[in-house]
Amino acid sequence: MAGNGSVGSLGDSYDNALAESVHALYKAEVIRHQGPGRSLEQVELATARWVDWYNNRRLHGSLGDIPPAEFETLHREGIETSDAA
Template identity: 40%
Template sequence: MVIEVVSAAFKAELIFLDGPWAGREDVEAATAQWAHWFNTERVHGMLDYRTPAEIEAAYYAQTPAASAA
């Protein structure tokens, strides 16, 4: 279910707004930029208005490091 929401946001915010595209390379570069923005700058209501990167950093900050085997 979540992937459908992300896919719809991606299409609405990038593909349909910024197209038509000159080629696949342009779409790939724009997709990488959009994914970086989505994960590091865009705040999410379901994450208490934090970014996914902030949530991940907080998780790893409170998780003990795995001991070496």
């Protein structure tokens, strides 16, 4: 398989477990929490807000209590710095 997995290797149970975990959180926090009777536009907006929170504001304990997007930026900057050395 071509490409790089965001976590671990590609095409194994770890990719599926990560997707299932995120999907379960999404359903619990967005779909079930906000209840039925919403329009497609309302669901799309709630989804966009949740994804933004999940990636940019959620504090992740395994990452030193910083958001995943910030951790990725710091990681990439570290890689670029070490490549330049």
